[in-house]
Amino acid sequence: MSAKGVRSFLRLANFYKKFIKDFSTLAKLLTNLLKKEGSFEWKHEQQKTFDFLKRKLLVTLVLSFLDSMKPFKVHTDANGSAIGGVFMQEGHPIVFENKKLVGV
Numbered sequence: 525m526s527a528k529g530v531r532s533f534l535r536l537a538n539f540y541k542k543f544i545k546d547f548s549t550l551a552k553l554l555t556n557l558l559k560k561e562g563s564f565e566w567k568h569e570q571q572k573t574f575d576f577l578k579r580k581l582l583v584t585l586v587l588s589f590l591d592s593m594k595p596f597k598v599h600t601d602a603n604g605s606a607i608g609g610v611f612m613q614e615g616h617p618i619v620f621e622n623k624k625l626v627g628v
Contacts, residue, residue, distance in 0.1 A: 525566045530554055537577055544580050588616040
């Protein structure tokens with residue numbers, strides 16, 4: 525795994541962190557890889573953490589079908605390089621969208 529791959533995975537996983545209990549604690553081993561003062565060393569411990577978070581994302585996040593008769597919420601997030609949002613109903617994600625901003 526490369527630093528770019530870890531950064532992309534964490535960006536995706538971070539968007540869903542509210543669905544994963546103790547996400548920040550679980551992801552800390554991977555986020556520490558991206559610190560400027562450290563060196564990037566992908567070891568067995570990082571692979572185990574990555575696999576565990578990946579499994580949590582696959583099991584925890586099941587998209588639901590929209591029920592137009594029920595209320596919904598739209599959550600958005602943005603930074604200097606990307607924007608994203610999730611359409612939710614009764615605490616379950618219905619649709620996810622994100623875009624990388626080009627030329628910013």
